[in-house]
Amino acid sequence: MLPAALAAREVGVAPATLRTWVRLGYLTAAGKVGRAHVFRLEDVFAAERAAHGGTRRPSSPKAPS
Numbered sequence: 001m002l003p004a005a006l007a008a009r010e011v012g013v014a015p016a017t018l019r020t021w022v023r024l025g026y027l028t029a030a031g032k033v034g035r036a037h038v039f040r041l042e043d044v045f046a047a048e049r050a051a052h053g054g055t056r057r058p059s060s061p062k063a064p065s
Contacts, residue, residue, distance in 0.1 A: 001028050001031065001038040001039065001040055002038060002039055002040075002041060003033070003036045003037070003038055003039075004018050004019070004036065004037055004038075004039060004043075006012075006041045007041060007044045010041060010044065011048050015046070018039065018044065018047075021024055021047045021048075021051055022037075023047060024051070026047040026050045026051050027043060027044065027047035028043070028045075029040065030043065054056075
């Protein structure tokens with residue numbers, strides 16, 4: 001389980017995006033450590049797929065061949 005900032009970094013989004021996914025119902029925190037919510041990484045990746053309709057945007061443009 002990872003805190004929101006680390007989980008967001010793993011999937012390449014801002015921590016605010018995780019909060020949005022929670023608000024929209026794509027993601028649920030697995031628990032809390034102190035005041036911080038923690039997330040299972042596989043849940044974060046599933047939320048990303050759900051939020052983007054199963055498609056991923058390319059992280060960088062590919063060079064022409």
